[in-house]
Amino acid sequence: MPVVATDISVAFGERRVLNGMSATFEEGTITALRAPSGFGKSTLLAIIAGHQKPDAGTVTITSADGGDDTPGISWIDQASPVFPHRTATDNVAMGALSRGATREESLTIAAHNLTRLGLDDVRDRAGKRLSGGERQRVAVARSMAAETPVILADEPTASLDAASRGLVIDALRAAADAGAIVIIATHDDTVAESADRIIRMDTLDTPSAPEATA
């Protein structure tokens, strides 16, 4: 089932950030959110994640079986937090543990996802000793290990070179191919071009405007 955001408005004091925005995000697709810095991309992701309440509007996310349980959402944060005293492996394994994998399974899943993100060399390194770009890829790998139906990625390639960026794009594409709803806030043209759809938030000028460009 899609993620449906309807008539979302948010203001911080006098400052209106989202002005009646609506959008639908389909399973098996990657959507890139584009807009200038400060426009409200992270705010929209936080609202979809349920971390923040909009001043008006609704977000509906229905689980695939039609039940009331909200499906799992993973969040790849703009700041790429990792547990500083845990190894890269343990950080990624937590994603698998969160969906009920055993410790042993989670280590296998972590190894696979570290490899696909080019992190074999740092798998035993503590989170606090990872570079910014390594942390960013650990955050992506953890999200992949969690296999959630919804993946929200806030500038997941901001600290990465072209090669690492390609690995992140490939991982997000694989998740979408497996059925996930992937929503990426990005300033990166290469990431946006790899998406199935781009929403240019700054051109959604009317409340509840139909969605933007394909």
Ligand SMILES: Nc1ncnc2c1ncn2[C@@H]1O[C@H](COP(=O)(O)OP(=O)(O)OP(=O)(O)O)[C@@H](O)[C@H]1O
């Ligand atoms: N809790 C808050 N209180 C006040 N203002 C806030 C709060 N959170 C966000 N804002 C403001 O809302 C605006 C939108 O912020 P947001 O982080 O969503 O932008 P963004 O599009 O993700 O920008 P960037 O590309 O720089 O990440 C900004 O002007 C920001 O300063």
Ligand SMILES: [Mg+2]
């Ligand atoms: Mg942001």
